[in-house]
Amino acid sequence: GETQQYEEDRRLFYVAMTRARQQLVLFDCVAERSAFVEEVLAALPGHRKRPDVEPAGRRPVPPAARAPLPPVDVESITTVGAHVRHAVFGPGTVESVSGHRVTVHFTAGSRTLDAQVVAERHLMWKE
Incomplete structure (x- = not known):
């Protein structure tokens, strides 16, 4: 089994x-x-x-x-219209921002993410 x-x-x-x-x-x-x-x-x-x-x-x-990764600037990934890349979802465009939540349009659809979390974990950055 x-x-x-x-x-x-x-x-x-x-x-x-x-x-x-x-x-x-x-x-x-x-x-x-x-x-x-x-x-x-x-x-x-x-x-x-x-x-x-x-x-x-x-x-x-x-x-x-270990050598730390350079910090991701939260402002750079929370600007409407910014081109970003997510480690899993790939390239996307910021559609809207509400507080710490950012909605990004990816090829597979839109996702709402916590900007602080994705920045701290180096999961999304500005292209």
Whole structure:
């Protein structure tokens, strides 16, 4: 039963990947590794599998010590008419702004997002 569930989860993962129309974004989280993501990444040229355990004498670099991404200016993604890009939805145009909520028209339709959250998580930026 457990093997069948794993295979079904794997099948659904690949079905979801084939539904991507223009861009596919896979997130790889060190704390919660996905066997499915690792399998896809391993098939890419030049990919090196990360060791499950750090080599002796080396300490893992904590996430806070890694170089941070440059901040996303919230004002730049909350200007009506601004051309933006979302990590999942792709390119879009800001249609309206109401407080911290921004409505963006993407190819797949309009989405209302929390501008502060997408900026903090680097999910959307001005193009």
